[in-house]
Amino acid sequence: MTASPLIELIAREHPAFVHVPLGLVITLPLAMLGSFWSRNPERWTRTAFFIGLVALAGSAVALFSGLMWGRQIALIPGGGYFPVVDSGKQVLQRILQLHELAALSGVLLGSLTVWLLWRAWHRDNQAALGGAPHRRHEGRRFWERGVGIPALAAGLMWVGAWGFCGKLxxxxxxxxxxxxxxxxxxxxxxxxxxxxEVPVRALDYASLEPAQAAPFRSKAHGNRWGRIWVTASAIDAYKAGKPLEPGAYAVMSTYEDHGGKPSQDVGPLYFLEIAADGKPKLAFYWPRVPEAQRAEVGGEDFVYWRSPDPHLASCLTCHAKGMAGSR
Structure with missing residues (x-):
């Protein structure tokens, strides 16, 4: 299922969205510091509150657009919130995890900062409504002036979180x-x-042992008609419903449905191989995706996904134990 044009636009503009809250977050401590030394601390407190409020709203938009962008470029699985890191060689995914955590920390720190600023502004308003003089520095300890030290400290931590996020x-x-x-x-x-570029062994599936005499309907694979082909050494294990041994592999050839029967239109190939460590490796190959079905694969006209591609995360859930018989 493809995202709406609006979501796609928001995702693509993530690099632009992040600069607005980042600039405001960097500016915020200056307004907060002004409340400590100014003759009119209430004015600076109010200014800091509105800067923080806009920065927090922008941070939420940036966080959402970054998530959508990560899904769009397949660094984050569709429907997921963090990239999957299966090996130390997935450097971008690992950096993206830290990037997301820093952004999320920034939003949480921003929420705390805005709340503390609102409290300070609310006290000023209550004092004014009660006829009390506006808050002044005289007689107050330094950390009680203006917005208060807790708000300033939270704001500075917000800057640090967003700065680290921006660096990543x-x-x-x-x-x-x-x-x-x-x-x-x-x-x-x-x-x-x-x-x-091309899964040679998967294309040569006719050299394997057929597990069925005729195609069957597979709801788990796009409701297509399919037939599974297994290496000779693993055919007995497959028919018995047991996990395949390391080195074995299975291929599922598919056909599109036409009136409840297999059509001549060839669908994608599904490839499952058991690695030497016993873990399954998957591949999905669709060299010519019909225009009417491109929404299934994010609009692509050619697809070749291989483990550890995030697009295969849901497939791996079904085949995590090395079973090739999921229908």
Missing amino acids: GGVMVFGNEETNKAAAEAVEAKRLDAEA
Whole structure:
């Protein structure tokens, strides 16, 4: 299911959204400091409150747009909130996790700061309504002046959280030594991988053992008609409903439905392989996606997803134990 055009726009504009609250958050402590030394601390408290309120609203928008953008570029699984990190080589996903945590911390600290500013402003209003003179510095300890030290400390921590978040965002966009090294290793691994562009073994599924005499309807795989092909050494385990052994693999060839019967339109290939450590590795290959069905794969006309691609997270849930018989 694709996102609405509005959500897609918000996601794409994430780099623009983050600069508004970041600028306001950096400015906020200056207004707060003004309330400590100014002759009119109430005015600076009110100003700081509204700056903080707008910054908090902008922070929430930036947090939401970043989540949508992460899903859009497949760093975050659809429907998920954090990227899945399965190996130390997934540098971008690991940095994105920290980026999200820093942004979330910023929103929480921002909420605390705005609440403390509101309390300070509310006290000023109550004093004015009661006929009491406006708050002044005389006779007050330093940490009781203006917005108060707790609000200032929370504001400074908000700046720190957003500053760290912005630094990580810059690393993801412009790279650093770690991300550049990971990218170079990924390119080299792809160059050496015979199946980097096309899943050769999956395409040769006819050389495997068929698990069914005829195609069956599979609700778990787009309600298509499918037929499963398994390596000879694993066919007995598959038919018995047992997990496949390391080195075994299975392929599911699919056909689109037409009037309750398999049509001539070929669907995607599903590939499950059991790695040497016993964990399943998945692949999804659809070389020519019909225009009417591109919404299923985010609008792409060619799809080749391989573990640990976040798009396969839901598939991995069903096949986590190495079972190939999910229908």
